[in-house]
Structures are given as C-alpha cells and as structure tokens.
Amino acid sequence: MTEGHVTIIGAGIVGVSCALHLLKDGWRVSLIDEHPAGTQTSYGNAGAISPQSINPMSGSGIIKQIPKWLLDPLGPLAIRWSYLPKAMPWFMQFIRDGAATRVASQSEALAALHRNVIEGHEELAELANVKHLIKRQGWLSLYETDAAFKADAAARARMQSHGHEIHELNPDEISQLEPGLAPIFKHATWAPNSGHTVNPGALTEAYAKQASRMGCEFVNCKVLGFEIGPEGPTKIRTSAGEFKLDRLVIAAGAWSSQLSKQLGEPFPLESERGYHMMLPSPGFTTRRPVSFNERKFMTTTMEEGLRLAGTVEFAGLEAPPNWGRAIKLLEHAKTVFRDVDVSDAKRWMGQRPATPDSLPVISSSKVHEKVFYAFGHGHLGLTGSAVTGAHIASLVSRRNATIDLQPFRIDRYR
Numbered sequence: 001m002t003e004g005h006v007t008i009i010g011a012g013i014v015g016v017s018c019a020l021h022l023l024k025d026g027w028r029v030s031l032i033d034e035h036p037a038g039t040q041t042s043y044g045n046a047g048a049i050s051p052q053s054i055n056p057m058s059g060s061g062i063i064k065q066i067p068k069w070l071l072d073p074l075g076p077l078a079i080r081w082s083y084l085p086k087a088m089p090w091f092m093q094f095i096r097d098g099a100a101t102r103v104a105s106q107s108e109a110l111a112a113l114h115r116n117v118i119e120g121h122e123e124l125a126e127l128a129n130v131k132h133l134i135k136r137q138g139w140l141s142l143y144e145t146d147a148a149f150k151a152d153a154a155a156r157a158r159m160q161s162h163g164h165e166i167h168e169l170n171p172d173e174i175s176q177l178e179p180g181l182a183p184i185f186k187h188a189t190w191a192p193n194s195g196h197t198v199n200p201g202a203l204t205e206a207y208a209k210q211a212s213r214m215g216c217e218f219v220n221c222k223v224l225g226f227e228i229g230p231e232g233p234t235k236i237r238t239s240a241g242e243f244k245l246d247r248l249v250i251a252a253g254a255w256s257s258q259l260s261k262q263l264g265e266p267f268p269l270e271s272e273r274g275y276h277m278m279l280p281s282p283g284f285t286t287r288r289p290v291s292f293n294e295r296k297f298m299t300t301t302m303e304e305g306l307r308l309a310g311t312v313e314f315a316g317l318e319a320p321p322n323w324g325r326a327i328k329l330l331e332h333a334k335t336v337f338r339d340v341d342v343s344d345a346k347r348w349m350g351q352r353p354a355t356p357d358s359l360p361v362i363s364s365s366k367v368h369e370k371v372f373y374a375f376g377h378g379h380l381g382l383t384g385s386a387v388t389g390a391h392i393a394s395l396v397s398r399r400n401a402t403i404d405l406q407p408f409r410i411d412r413y414r
C-alpha cells in the first residue's frame with residue numbers, strides 16, 4: 001500500500017459511504033471488516049433518513065427516567081445492573097451534556113450536519129443504481145399521553161427554529177394518514193420532508209458493491225492493532241496478517257473506541273443496543289416511518305415486511321441479547337395497530353455507537369497526521385452516513401469542509 005491509499009476499518013453504512021466519496025476523489029481504497037459489508041448495526045435499523053432529527057438524546061427528558069430503567073429489564077430503556085459501573089463515566093458525561101446550553105449547541109451542530117442527508121443518500125444511491133431504495137414520504141411521530149407530548153415541546157420548537165416543517169396532528173388527522181393505527185393516540189407530529197430507505201441492509205450492500213466496481217479492495221479479517229512509528233501508524237495487525245498503512249479511517253461503529261484508544265485517542269463511546277422484529281406478512285402497510293414516543297420504538301414498511309425496531313439497552317458489546325426485549329416489540333405492535341399479524345417474526349439485535357452528546361466523531365486525528373475518524377452516529381447513523389463520507393473525503397483530501405466540523409472532533413472530551 002503506497003502513497004494515495006486509504007484503509008478504512010468498518011464496512012457498515014458509514015465506512016462504505018466514506019469509501020465511495022474517497023474513491024470519487026481519486027484515492028485508492030481498501031475496506032477491512034471481519035464481517036460482510038452491512039451485516040452489523042447497519043443491517044437492522046428502522047430505515048429513517050431524517051434531516052429534522054437534531055435533538056440530542058440527553059435533551060429529551062431521558063435523564064429523569066434513569067432510576068426507572070434500573071428496575072425493568074423489558075422497559076423501553078434498560079440498563080443491566082452488572083454493566084452499570086462500567087457505563088457510569090459515560091452516563092455522568094451524558095448528564096453533563098444534557099445542560100440546556102450544551103443541548104442548544106449540539107442541536108445547532110446536528111442541524112448543520114443533517115441539512116442535506118436525503119440528497120446525500122440520493123446521490124450515492126444513484127451512483128450505486130439503487131435509487132428506488134430511498135423514499136421521501138415523511139415521518140409520523142405519535143404520543144399516547146398529553147404529558148409526553150408536552151415534554152417534547154422544546155424539541156419540536158428547536159426543529160422548527162432550524163427551518164424544519166413540523167405539523168401537529170389531532171387523532172382524526174392521525175388516522176387519515178395511517179388508517180392501520182389503533183385509536184389510542186392523542187397527538188402526533190408530522191414531518192413531511194423526512195425520508196427513509198425500504199432496505200437498510202441492501203442499501204449498504206449496494207454501496208459496497210459500487211465501491212468494489214470503482215476499484216475498492218475488500219479485506220475480510222479482524223483488526224487487532226497497529227504498529228506505530230514516529231510518523232504515526234505504519235502497519236495494521238489483523239487476524240489475516242499485517243498490512244502496510246498510508247492513510248487510515250476508523251469507521252468501526254460501536255467498536256471504534258477500542259481502536260482509537262490504541263492510537264492514543266480514547267473516546268467515551270457506549271453501545272446502545274437496539275432490537276428489531278421483522279413481520280413478513282403483517283396484513284397491511286404503512287406509508288412512512290412511524291415512531292411511538294412513550295414505547296421508544298418505530299415501525300417502517302420495508303421490502304421484506306413491517307419492521308418493528310428500537311428500544312435502548314445498555315449492556316456492553318459482549319453480553320448476549322435479551323430476546324425478551326424483541327418479543328416485547330410484538331406486544332407493542334398488537335397495541336398500537338388495529339389488526340397486525342405477528343406470525344413468523346424474525347428477531348435481530350444491533351449495537352448503536354453512542355456518544356454522550358449524540359454528535360458523531362467526524363475528525364482528523366489530533367495525534368497522527370494521516371488518521372481520521374468517522375464513528376459514533378448513535379441513533380442516526382443511517383441518516384448521517386452519506387454526508388459523513390463527504391466530510392471525511394474533504395478531511396483526507398485536505399479540502400475545506402462545507403460545515404464547521406469543530407463540534408465533531410475526536411478530542412472534545414479531553
């Protein structure tokens with residue numbers, strides 16, 4: 001591997017988006033992943049590509065709910081007791097980042113990052129010949145209680161203040177938009193300009209195949225570490241042997257901080273584990289992603305059926321899944337829809353790469369001249385991936401970024 005070459009670790013939606021933008025810039029690119037492209041977290045998400053998602057998690061009233069989480073392993077948000085001591089420093093930072101002034105600047109940064117996320121995916125999907133996988137059909141966000149709707153007033157106002165069209169709907173308007181819903185919702189917000197994909201796994205795979213057509217080399221192995229000389233990392237150690245390094249991009253999702261730490265740049269990253277259930281024949285379709293605020297899950301009609309996806313669980317990267325959490329999604333579906341067939345549901349768990357301030361890391365290394373980071377997109381990694389790829393290509397190619405990337409820097413907690 002010589003001058004003009006970039007190695008990317010991680011072939012999720014973030015890594016393959018970086019690959020496409022770097023290839024477009026003329027770099028030779030190798031993508032290393034221990035799994036086939038797009039088979040980890042990027043496979044099973046809810047498919048929303050939502051420019052209006054600009055509110056950090058810490059600002060959404062979640063902090064008040066922490067004591068409740070500890071008591072219910074099947075609740076919308078759960079922490080395994082045994083994992084709590086390990087997650088505590090992250091939680092402390094999460095709480096600090098929930099201060100009103102910080103929430104305002106985090107929203108500002110997310111609003112800038114997410115401004116053209118649908119266009120970003122449309123561009124890559126066109127290149128990969130899968131434009132049919134991207135839809136612009138809006139997002140419906142539902143509330144069963146006045147209290148939950150009221151609690152989100154500030155978040156709605158922030159979205160509107162950044163120019164996003166957000167309409168408040170009454171129960172009649174809700175059932176006109178999605179007739180399959182049970183009549184249990186008191187309020188909704190409707191974001192007509194939101195987008196989604198009808199197959200996140202196929203989208204990631206298509207981007208990877210396009211990268212391959214453009215000359216990207218795929219290397220199937222696990223990255224174990226680096227050989228670091230005075231000029232930075234010179235070799236990468238993997239389960240398949242050693243490779244020489246020129247430029248390096250870490251896009252390894254929830255596993256990224258294990259690698260950044262080895263490069264001398266630790267970062268507080270947690271896995272917010274989420275689950276999905278795929279219903280092959282639910283008996284109806286919805287037209288757009290629908291989110292259920294109190295229950296912390298979403299549904300999206302996809303190519304292969306209705307996906308019920310969401311919930312948050314802190315248990316680390318290694319703990320086995322708690323499939324009771326996925327089964328709970330079926331119970332929710334039976335409550336929120338009038339009549340849903342949940343037979344033959346397929347279950348899945350994924351690891352959201354979560355930062356305390358809900359901002360991803362899109363950054364040059366502050367230690368090594370030729371190292372770059374693209375990770376930590378949390379709940380919004382599909383949304384932010386295509387534009388992240390463009391920003392990483394600007395950083396590697398030493399072009400001015402089109403937005404201020406300071407809020408996304410790797411050393412913001414040091």
Ligand SMILES: Cc1cc2nc3c(=O)[nH]c(=O)nc-3n(C[C@H](O)[C@H](O)[C@H](O)COP(=O)(O)OP(=O)(O)OC[C@H]3O[C@@H](n4cnc5c(N)ncnc54)[C@H](O)[C@@H]3O)c2cc1C
Nearest residue numbers: 010012013014042045046047048223253274380381382383
């Ligand atoms: C239930 C659920 C619903 C979601 N819904 C949405 C949504 O609607 N909209 C949205 O925008 N986002 C959503 N997300 C979030 C989104 O899926 C993630 O943010 C995104 O997939 C992260 O992509 P990634 O490429 O960073 O990580 P991944 O897809 O996890 O890819 C990381 C890759 O790195 C590889 N890797 C890691 N370490 C190594 C190593 N040492 N050696 C080799 N390879 C390595 C892994 O094998 C993996 O393939 C959801 C997530 C979940 C769990």
